[in-house]
Amino acid sequence: MLHFKSVPEDYVRQSAKCAQVALNCSRAAHAPVPRNAKLPQLAALTPKVRAFVERSAALCQPEQVHICDGSESEAAALLRLMQQQGTLRRLPQYDNCYLARTDPSDVARVESRTFICSERERDVVPAARAGQKSALGNYIAPSDYEKAMAERFPGCMRGRTMYVIPFSMGPVGSPLSKIGVEITDSPYVVYSMRVMTRIGSRVLEVLRNDEQFVRCLHAVGGSGAPAVPGWPCDPPRTIILHKPSDNEIISYGSGYGGNSLLGKKCFALRLGSVIARREGWLAEHMLIVGITDPQGRKRYIAAAFPSACGKTNLAMMTPSLPGYKVECVGDDIAWMRFDKNGVLRAINPENGFFGVAPGTSAATNPIAMATVFKNTVFTNVAETKDGGVWWEGMGPAPESLTDWKGQPWDSSKKTPAAHPNSRFCTPAAQCPMIDDAWESPEGVPISAILLGGRRPEGVPLVVEARDWAHGVFMGAAMRSEATAAAEHSGKVVMHDPFAMRPFFGYNFGEYLQHWLSMPRAGRKMPKIFHVNWFRKDQQGKFLWPGFGENSRVLDWVLRRCDEQPCHVETPLGLVPAPGALPVDGLGDINMEELFSIPKDFWIKEADSVEKYFKEEVGDDLPKQMWEQLEILRRNIQQS
Numbered sequence: 001m002l003h004f005k006s007v008p009e010d011y012v013r014q015s016a017k018c019a020q021v022a023l024n025c026s027r028a029a030h031a032p033v034p035r036n037a038k039l040p041q042l043a044a045l046t047p048k049v050r051a052f053v054e055r056s057a058a059l060c061q062p063e064q065v066h067i068c069d070g071s072e073s074e075a076a077a078l079l080r081l082m083q084q085q086g087t088l089r090r091l092p093q094y095d096n097c098y099l100a101r102t103d104p105s106d107v108a109r110v111e112s113r114t115f116i117c118s119e120r121e122r123d124v125v126p127a128a129r130a131g132q133k134s135a136l137g138n139y140i141a142p143s144d145y146e147k148a149m150a151e152r153f154p155g156c157m158r159g160r161t162m163y164v165i166p167f168s169m170g171p172v173g174s175p176l177s178k179i180g181v182e183i184t185d186s187p188y189v190v191y192s193m194r195v196m197t198r199i200g201s202r203v204l205e206v207l208r209n210d211e212q213f214v215r216c217l218h219a220v221g222g223s224g225a226p227a228v229p230g231w232p233c234d235p236p237r238t239i240i241l242h243k244p245s246d247n248e249i250i251s252y253g254s255g256y257g258g259n260s261l262l263g264k265k266c267f268a269l270r271l272g273s274v275i276a277r278r279e280g281w282l283a284e285h286m287l288i289v290g291i292t293d294p295q296g297r298k299r300y301i302a303a304a305f306p307s308a309c310g311k312t313n314l315a316m317m318t319p320s321l322p323g324y325k326v327e328c329v330g331d332d333i334a335w336m337r338f339d340k341n342g343v344l345r346a347i348n349p350e351n352g353f354f355g356v357a358p359g360t361s362a363a364t365n366p367i368a369m370a371t372v373f374k375n376t377v378f379t380n381v382a383e384t385k386d387g388g389v390w391w392e393g394m395g396p397a398p399e400s401l402t403d404w405k406g407q408p409w410d411s412s413k414k415t416p417a418a419h420p421n422s423r424f425c426t427p428a429a430q431c432p433m434i435d436d437a438w439e440s441p442e443g444v445p446i447s448a449i450l451l452g453g454r455r456p457e458g459v460p461l462v463v464e465a466r467d468w469a470h471g472v473f474m475g476a477a478m479r480s481e482a483t484a485a486a487e488h489s490g491k492v493v494m495h496d497p498f499a500m501r502p503f504f505g506y507n508f509g510e511y512l513q514h515w516l517s518m519p520r521a522g523r524k525m526p527k528i529f530h531v532n533w534f535r536k537d538q539q540g541k542f543l544w545p546g547f548g549e550n551s552r553v554l555d556w557v558l559r560r561c562d563e564q565p566c567h568v569e570t571p572l573g574l575v576p577a578p579g580a581l582p583v584d585g586l587g588d589i590n591m592e593e594l595f596s597i598p599k600d601f602w603i604k605e606a607d608s609v610e611k612y613f614k615e616e617v618g619d620d621l622p623k624q625m626w627e628q629l630e631i632l633r634r635n636i637q638q639s
């Protein structure tokens with residue numbers, strides 16, 4: 001429930017009066033509705049959705065309310081409005097593509113302002129960090145949660161339209177899907193949610209059978225004329241709150257990506273991980289791909305990599321190995337559940353790609369390039385003089401670019417033309433290699449789980465876990481060079497367990513315990529592998545070409561899933577036997593260095609993992625993880 005305890009009584013009393021609803025917005029979502037208007041559309045809502053809408057309207061005091069039906073005419077009205085307001089510019093080079101430029105202070109997820117609320121801190125923060133800041137989840141007490149809301153939300157939508165977006169994470173009606181309702185005052189968020197999730201009346205229909213949904217309340221904040229026309233926000237007061245016990249997400253102050261498209265990180269991962277634990281499944285920061293081998297056998301893998309580590313590239317890989325085909329189910333999030341036959345099945349809960357633009361090119365990701373130039377909203381990329389887009393890494397810079405701040409770009413200066421976290425927001429269905437089963441309600445069967453990160457030193461190209469518990473340890477010990485998606489900058493190798501560090505909805509120790517509890521009689525456990533495409537030689541040159549050549553690693557992974565004896569044991573786990581990884585035609589690959597296991601490095605690595613476990617998790621770390629660390633140490637010492 002939304003809380004009004006510390007909200008002035010007036011807001012509640014006024015609710016009946018102010019909850020005017022402007023619907024049927026094929027006309028325009030935005031013409032004020034007379035105060036005495038009848039509200040039949042409110043009556044069409046289920047009682048809980050209606051209560052949520054009325055209470056939010058009472059709190060936020062919008063000028064009008066629009067309930068999204070998900071229609072094409074509604075989308076067209078939103079696009080018109082956003083162009084009028086200056087939020088979007090049409091990109092005449094492409095079909096139905098637009099450019100948004102955000103406030104320069106609102107360009108990425110804000111981890112330091114993202115909190116999880118629970119009665120007990122321990123629900124969120126592992127024992128070792130009790131009463132302190134935790135790297136694995138920011139805790140907020142219920143009283144502070146309510147205070148944060150009361151300081152920001154009353155009246156925050158005055159003069160604005162409040163949109164109500166019923167959305168489904170996962171195919172509408174799938175038993176693996178979940179429903180949310182996002183209330184927002186940002187038309188950009190509505191349009192983006194339409195791409196990234198399934199929205200509208202058909203979702204409300206599902207709620208008629210089962211009224212459970214996640215309440216998501218979002219407001220961009222700010223008052224007066226925004227610093228950037230069409231992009232109101234309130235960066236100094238931005239806050240993103242999650243209350244798993246109430247199925248509630250509250251976000252204020254930012255219109256950007258993960259802060260505002262609440263189905264994505266907030267619901268699908270933070271709340272999702274809590275729901276998944278409660279219901280016995282897994283909500284993970286993983287891509288899902290189907291791989292067909294030269295014999296025509298298709299398998300699916302899920303893979304966890306930290307933000308901006310090439311997830312979208314792997315999800316849309318063009319394999320270099322002859323006879324292989326890769327098809328995309330999802331590029332960011334996987335919801336996975338064992339079915340009654342003991343097979344782990346995964347759905348992509350999303351409906352679109354919110355991919356990082358810089359670095360995407362015909363060479364690195366031709367499939368993304370074939371996907372994004374229609375029906376796409378680009379955010380914070382550079383604009384060409386003829387109404388196209390450009391970003392660093394796309395190819396040679398055209399003349400006369402306008403940078404992401406709307407200024408003429410001076411290539412002699414060091415500032416990038418596109419923001420490093422600039423994005424494309426594109427419907428998944430138009431990806432030329434989208435998998436036939438990507439919307440299958442039962443999900444796709446998962447044969448293997450890959451874990452990985454950017455490890456310039458010491459970590460081999462691929463290592464297979466000896467068993468499930470070892471795989472869970474690999475996930476717990478994951479580290480990666482920090483990425484541009486979050487606030488951290490510079491090249492620091494950070495711990496990022498399961499690539500979930502910013503996304504845990506509950507105590508990380510319990511998360512590990514949940515993973516450890518997965519093996520049961522009758523379940524076919526996928527094999528787990530750790531991969532590292534990013535190892536460098538002494539000169540700082542990548543040892544492995546990556547991209548489509550990663551299909552060579554996938555070939556070995558799939559042969560291992562068939563239990564082919566193409567491996568040797570090492571202190572870290574199983575690696576390809578000499579000659580088992582197909583590298584023909586790749587030229588000079590230093591396999592020895594690529595797979596070397598430097599003893600000094602791994603002694604230090606084990607020390608870092610121990611320090612991390614002690615300092616960040618402590619008593620909540622499952623004892624199997626300490627056992628696995630000891631096995632690693634012993635193996636390294638004996639090597």
Ligand code: O2Y
Pocket residue numbers: 107108109256257258259306307308332354355421485486
């Ligand atoms: O910075 C943002 O708001 C986007 S974050 C994001 C978007 C798409 C996929 N993954 C991520 C992430 O941070 O993992």
Ligand code: MN
Pocket residue numbers: 285306307308332
């Ligand atoms: Mn992600």
